[in-house]
Amino acid sequence: MNIHIPVMLSQVLEIYREHLDPASDLVFIDATLGAGGHAAAALESFPRASLVGFDQDEMARGMARERLACFGERVRVVGDNFSGMRRLLDESAWRGANGILFDLGVSNMQLTTAERGFSYQDEGPLDMRMDRDSGAPSAADIIADSDIRELTRIFRDYGEERHAFLIAKGIVRAREKGRAPETTAELTALIREILPAPVQRKMGTHPARRVFQALRIAVNGEMEALDEGLGAALDVAAHEALIVVISYHSLEDRMVKRRFLGWTQEEKGNAVTRRPMLPDDEEIESNRSARSAKLRAFRVRRA
Numbered sequence: 640m641n642i643h644i645p646v647m648l649s650q651v652l653e654i655y656r657e658h659l660d661p662a663s664d665l666v667f668i669d670a671t672l673g674a675g676g677h678a679a680a681a682l683e684s685f686p687r688a689s690l691v692g693f694d695q696d697e698m699a700r701g702m703a704r705e706r707l708a709c710f711g712e713r714v715r716v717v718g719d720n721f722s723g724m725r726r727l728l729d730e731s732a733w734r735g736a737n738g739i740l741f742d743l744g745v746s747n748m749q750l751t752t753a754e755r756g757f758s759y760q761d762e763g764p765l766d767m768r769m770d771r772d773s774g775a776p777s778a779a780d781i782i783a784d785s786d787i788r789e790l791t792r793i794f795r796d797y798g799e800e801r802h803a804f805l806i807a808k809g810i811v812r813a814r815e816k817g818r819a820p821e822t823t824a825e826l827t828a829l830i831r832e833i834l835p836a837p838v839q840r841k842m843g844t845h846p847a848r849r850v851f852q853a854l855r856i857a858v859n860g861e862m863e864a865l866d867e868g869l870g871a872a873l874d875v876a877a878h879e880a881l882i883v884v885i886s887y888h889s890l891e892d893r894m895v896k897r898r899f900l901g902w903t904q905e906e907k908g909n910a911v912t913r914r915p916m917l918p919d920d921e922e923i924e925s926n927r928s929a930r931s932a933k934l935r936a937f938r939v940r941r942a
Contacts, residue, residue: 645676646929654936661685665737670721675703682710689713695720695770722867727875735877744887759847762824767858778854787811798853809833869898880939887931899937911936
């Protein structure tokens with residue numbers, strides 16, 4: 640299994656070091672803990688800091704606990720989506736977070752685990768749930784139960800797929816013929832069958848990529864969770880703090896940009912990055928997961 644390589648790690652640490660005192664007893668929140676790469680680097684760079692890491696993926700939490708075991712009681716791992724970080728306010732000892740990081744998207748370890756169903760390149764069940772014990776509908780359930788209008792909305796709004804209606808109509812027709820896709824390979828093959836060859840040649844990317852992105856976002860309620868998580872981050876932040884977000888598609892980036900602008904207008908702080916920071920060519924070459932990454936940072940300053 641491939642270990643998730645932290646994206647834009649040097650930029651994250653650069654922002655932290657520029658605005659935070661390494662000699663202070665800082666509190667970090669890693670809202671998307673994953674395998675713990677960003678968390679480990681933050682704890683190494685700030686030796687007096689502690690960290691609370693959130694992740695709803697049981698496999699990721701296990702890997703993070705192993706990676707961060709050397710930091711002992713400086714680390715607490717929470718099995719929850721980052722939208723639940725507001726619960727920290729219920730703790731009597733909570734004094735606010737000085738640095739909060741969101742690294743959005745799907746990690747290599749999820750993409751390369753075929754049975755998770757995230758990848759259009761590997762055979763696996765159409766699952767895509769970050770938390771497989773949640774009881775939430777899987778991608779296969781959405782494909783099986785949604786009508787053309789709903790599938791079109793999902794593919795258009797969450798995947799920005801130009802051919803959303805055509806794909807949705809083709810899926811429903813296949814379903815009516817008893818050919819509802821239940822695996823990643825079946826869905827990928829059906830999309831290739833639905834889209835005319837000239838259209839596929841002009842797409843400039845794998846014809847299933849946007850549909851898979853859209854289904855993953857819908858299955859996990861990612862946009863709603865991000866909206867809730869950003870609000871929660873501001874609530875749990877200390878009077879002076881940094882909120883750093885790495886996004887991977889325009890839907891996420893637009894939400895983060897709008898939220899930071901709103902906070903600035905409400906005089907809750909200011910954006911550290913006027914424009915999003917991007918990974919350099921060397922990182923993109925060594926880590927393909929970074930190619931669409933955009934980093935924005937906001938400095939919270941309360942009266």
